Structure formats: C-alpha cells, structure tokens
Amino acid sequence: MMRRALLGLVVGYSLLLAALWLGISRRVAVPPGTTVVPPPERAALIARLRALVDGTLPPDAATGGGEWNGFATVWCRGRALVRGEVKSRDGHTAVDGALAGSEALRALPPSDRAACRIKVDVLTGRAPIAAGIEPLFVLSLIAGVDGLGLQLPDREVLLLPDDLLAADLLAGHRPLPVPDLTLGLDARGAVRLLALRAGLDADAWRRTPHRLFRFRTESFIEPAAHDRPPLPVFRGNTPGPPLTRAALREAAVSGGAWLRDHQRQGGRFDYQYHTLADQPTTDENDYSLPRHAGAAYYLAQLHGATRDPGFREAARQALRHLAASRPAGCDRPDLACVGAPGSEQVDLGSSALALLAAAEYQHATGDSEFAPFARRLAAFLLAMQRPDGEFCHLYRPFEGLRDERSKLLYFSGEAAFALARLAHLTPEPRYIAAVDNALHYLTEKSNDTLAANFFYGEEHWTCIAVDEAWDLLPSDRRRERFADYCEGFGAFLRKSQFVAGEGPLQEQPDLLGSYGFSSLMPPHSAPVASRSEAMLSTLRLAERRGHAAEADALRAQVLGSLRFLLDHQVRDDNAWLMPDPGAARGGFLMSDVKRTIRIDLIQHACSALLRGEALAPPQTHGRPPPIH
Amino acid sequence: MSIRGALRLHGALDLGFAGLYAWVGFSVVRGRSMVFDIALGAVVALLAVAGLALLAGARIGRPLGIAASTLLLAFCLVVVALLVAGVAYLRGIYGPLGQGMAFGSVVAAALVIELFGLLPIFQLRLLLRRDVARHLAGG
Structure with missing residues (x-):
C-alpha cells in the first residue's frame, strides 16, 4: 500500500515536471518563422x-x-x-x-x-x-x-x-x-x-x-x-566582409586608425568611447595604463606590418606618455616603473606592457629612443620576480617595497611576454632565465591544485609568451611541457566555442565562433579577441612541434573567431545607431548590446586580425564553410 | 545500528541542518521578504525542536520529525518544480540553451535535492517504521 502510494507520488511528480516543461517552454516560445x-x-x-x-x-x-x-x-x-x-x-x-x-x-x-x-x-x-x-x-x-x-x-x-x-x-x-x-x-x-x-x-x-x-x-x-x-x-549588426587576407588587413588598419584618431595631445587615448552618445570617457581616474601600453604595443606592431608613419608616430607619443608616467621612486638610474604620477603604489602590468610596447617599437622601427627606458623597465620586472618564478604584482616605489601577497589577473603572463619580446632584441641570459622561470611557474607550479585539473584561468598572455620565448628556450622536456599546457588550454577553450550545428545557434546564429557558457548572454568581443591571440600563438607552437591534428583544430578555432571579429568591427554599414559613425569606425564594441568601445578591445582584436592574416584565403566567394 | 542510535543520529542531523538553513537563509543569502524570513524561521524552529526531541528519545520526537521531514520534502519538490519551470521559461525564450546551461541546471537540482531532499526521505523512512514507532511509544 505504502509502496504503491510512493510510486504514485513519484510518477505524478514526474508528470507534473514534464507538463511544466512542455507547457511553459512552448507557451513563451516565438514560433519559428520563415523569411517573410x-x-x-x-x-x-x-x-x-x-x-x-x-x-x-x-x-x-x-x-x-x-x-x-x-x-x-x-x-x-x-x-x-x-x-x-x-x-x-x-x-x-x-x-x-x-x-x-x-x-x-x-x-x-x-x-x-x-x-x-x-x-x-x-x-x-x-x-x-x-x-x-x-x-x-x-x-x-x-x-x-x-x-x-x-x-x-x-x-x-x-x-x-x-x-x-x-x-x-x-x-x-x-x-x-x-x-x-x-x-x-x-x-x-x-x-x-x-x-x-x-x-x-x-x-x-x-x-x-x-x-x-x-x-x-x-x-x-x-x-x-x-x-x-x-x-x-541581426542584433543591430550587419554581415561583415568575406574572410580574406585583405579584409583582415583592412580591419586591422581600421582599428589602428581608431587609436591614432582618438589619441590626444600628450599621447593619451580616449580610453572609452560611448558610441550611442558620441562621448569619450574623460574620467582621469578610470584610465588604465596597462591598456594604454597595450594600445601603444599594437600601434607599433601595426607600423611593423604596414610601415605607415602615422602609426609609428602614434606609438611613439603613447610611449612618451608612459615614460612620463612615473610616480616618485619609479625613475631611478637602474630601474623604471610606470604608474600614475602621485600614486603611492604601482602595478606590474603597466610596466610589463610598457616594456612590451617599447620592445615592439624598437623591433618595428629600428629606433632605439626607448631602449634605455626598456632596459630599466626590464630591471624592474626582474626585481619583482620571486625565486619560484612568480612575480609580485604591486610595488610601493617611494618605499621600494614589493607587495608579496596581492595577486591580480594577467600581470605575470604580461611580464613573461614582455621579457621574451625584449630578449629577442637583447638576448641576455638573465632575461631568458627569467622568462623560463616565469613560464615554469605559470604553466606548472601555479596549477598544482585539484581545481587546475578541470579548469584553466585566463591564460592568453601566458601562451603568447610561450610562443614568443620558444626559440630562446632550451629545446628540452620542460619547454615541451609549456607547449603541452597551451595546447591543453586550446582544447579547453574549444569546448566553450560556439560551432555550427549547436543548439543555441538556432535562435542566435551570430554566436558562431565566439566563446560562452550559454546563450543567455550576447557574445562579447574581448574574450574572443584575447583568446584568438593566444590560440594563434598556440597554433604556431603546434605547427613547430608537428602536432598536425591539434594544429588543424586550432586553425579552425582561430578562423571561427576571426570571422566573428570581422563581423563585429564597427563599419559604416553597421553604425546607423551611432551619431558619428566616423568616430566609431574601426572600433570594437563590448558587445552588440553594450555599445562602448575601449582601447584594449581594439588592441586584442586587431592584433589577432593582423597576426591571423596568413590563415585566411587570399580571396573567397561568400562565407567560409562552418568551422569544425 | 540500533533504533536508539539511529534516532540520535537523525536528531543530530536535524539540529545540524537547522543550523545550516539558518546560517544560509539569514546570513549568506538573506532574503528581502518578511514572509520568507518567517517561513524559514518556522522551518528552522520545527527542525531544531524535532532534532532535540529525537536526541532525547522523547515520544513527541516522532510526530515532530515526521512533520519537519514532510515540510522539507514538500519544499524540495516545490523548489525543483520551480527550477524546472524557470529553465523551461528560458528554453522557451532562448531556444536550446547549450550543454553548459543544461549541466548547471542539473547541478542546481542535485544540490537542492541533496540539501533539502535526502534528509527528510531517510528520516521519514526511519520514523514510519513500526518498530521505531513502538520504540518511541514505549519510551
């Protein structure tokens, strides 16, 4: 009797759940329509x-x-x-x-x-x-x-x-x-x-x-x-140009032009630009020096690719602003760090990306104007590195004190990448040893936890650094493990990339190529852009190591992301909601529904577009086949 | 385990879960509704009293335990039904939600069952046994 009642309860409850599911999901769905x-x-x-x-x-x-x-x-x-x-x-x-x-x-x-x-x-x-x-x-x-x-x-x-x-x-x-x-x-x-x-x-x-x-x-x-x-x-956007090398180059140049045109006297950029209000953000307290330095890096990178003197000059002005951003204690003969003048504490990321920009500028132009600054920045980075390879992320320059405890996102990977970039210009053993030590920490020691068996953090700078450092490091098992880590990161990311045929694309086809947890959130440019950069580096690693299957998967992954980025750059065609399309052209919105441009979105996206140029066909008819 | 030991174990579990619900509901994710606070307070009080009575081996422990477990089980079923309704709503709006969302929903439902469903199921199974009823009636 009791068992029968219990069984009835279970069956009844299951039927109730099924009825709830069917009734609600059907009632609130918009019936699928055909082209009207x-x-x-x-x-x-x-x-x-x-x-x-x-x-x-x-x-x-x-x-x-x-x-x-x-x-x-x-x-x-x-x-x-x-x-x-x-x-x-x-x-x-x-x-x-x-x-x-x-x-x-x-x-x-x-x-x-x-x-x-x-x-x-x-x-x-x-x-x-x-x-x-x-x-x-x-x-x-x-x-x-x-x-x-x-x-x-x-x-x-x-x-x-x-x-x-x-x-x-x-x-x-x-x-x-x-x-x-x-x-x-x-x-x-x-x-x-x-x-x-x-x-x-x-x-x-x-x-x-x-x-x-x-x-x-x-x-x-x-x-x-x-x-x-x-x-x-669809979602306030129109289709982008076909994915070709020329289109990628044009998009990369257009992003650089945005940065150049939004640079103020003194080298600073319009940090954010609200496209709907045609208003740049002028809040001094909200200006990110690491992102400024990232923009300077991209302008130098773009000059290297295009030889356009306008981009060189914009990079130079942005670097001069960084060199002038030195609170007390940051401008020593042996060491330089970057921070807002007057601040009591500086972060590692500002100096790391300033070093990256300075090294890239010298690499692209041959001009050694910032070489002494770069050497002193490198000395700062080395001074911030702990014996285990990790970096301290905050520093009190006036007192000369490192903060040994605080940890912030991205900075260690940025420092490793910047030192590797510098080491290509000045292959001093201490830089190479510091990079090796940092990558060992980032890819192995810091992941020696149970959770790290299941998840990867935001590792894009780390894998770019591994690629950059590859030819500098001894070709041993340790270097292979760095690359294994990045290929693992790539495989992990592929699980969250929206690909053709997936359910969420039925209602939102523009998710294709982006990364996300579910279809509740519209796709955002920043993760697609930074992960594209990292996956381009990981692809180079896989190719160098002869991992053909992994390289094929990474190539498809990157092409999907580049397609997404190309579709989501601001062009005259998709700018009808903007009072001044010319001021927004070349930028990247946070997302189609958060219509603000920020300098780091352009840096990440355009660097990926520029570096990914060789992957795209010279010309194509129509849209490329679906990825994967 | 002896009946007395099992009753004590359930008494202790009732007290522990009453403390957990109070901590989560009044401190970690405090609600803004007074009705919710009163209902939660009543559940916590009922569970705590049942726990004490079961620990003491008192006759009143059985009806109190059955009442508290029935209430918790009903709450669990309602929450799972609301969760299904919520996800069905999102499925209707967004179409297929993807593996991540499906996995998250299953984890949420499992967590609800684990937090609110397992204890009352096992406790009802114990308290509705004839030998347990006899034991408590005799005590």
Missing part, C-alpha cells in the same frame, strides 16, 4: 521607400508581395528621425503617410537626407513574457533580437530591438556585484520608456490594464553608401 520578405522584394521596397523619403514618389505607389506588418524607420545621425507603419496585403504595400510627409525629413538638406538610412522591421512573431517576476523579466528578451511590446485595451505600443539598443537598456541588470558583469534587460528603464511612448504616467500605468510581450522581427537596412542591395540585420 525575400531579398529581391527587400531591394524593391527599400528603393521605393527611398524615393518616398526623397519626395519623388507618392505614398501609395510602393508595392510588394506577401502579407505582413512592419515599420520603416529613417535613421539619421543615430536617431530614429521618423518611423511609419508598413503593411503589405495582396501584393500592395501601404506606407504610413508620416514617412513621406515628415517635416523633420523635409527640413534636412538633401545631402544629410541622403546620409540617413532606411531600415525595415517586419513583425514575424510574438509570445507572452513573465513581466511580473523580475528575475525572469530581465531575461525575457533575446538581447538585441527581440522587441518589447505593450498591449493596452485600445492599442499596442512597440519598442523595436533598435529602440532598446539605442536606449542602452539591454545590458542593464547587475545580477551579482561583479565589475563589468551586466546581464539582461534594464526592466525599470524599459517599462519607463514604454509608458512614455504610451503617454501614461505612473497613475495611469497602474490603472490601465496592460500586458507585456516580446516580438521578433525580420530586419534589413540600406547600406551606408546606398550602393548595394539591402543588408540583413
């Missing part, structure tokens, strides 16, 4: 809309096929200047008169009007969301892909994906008190914007029955130069 407006009709529609906007065609002349509702928006300097409803029925497409009769549009000079972009969003499906439960509400939209709708008794108000992107509402929730970790919808901001669009104040909002829902669109936009057919849009 095929490419030829898109071109015809955009052409007619353009003629409407220019006033050369009456509103009812636009025609098209199929049966759909949507919106046409004219985006001018990052603003939705005018939006009109578009309805297609029985081969006839009716366009809201607002589009043709807009005063704002007519007030624009013809050249400005021509620079505006017409975008069409066709509504393809909708589904309810759980707006009453905040943790679910913030995750209720696929960021940048779904729109948010408000159903009122007498009408609907819609926020298109672009509206949510332009209002910077899609990376607005902070689930944990961790810097830079924002995930999901800014629920309050989104509701406020909906209420504003609906003309409801707080009282009216409470009194009026309402329901929120999400909806999906099929979107396309005219290219910036109006010279090609409309471009498909």
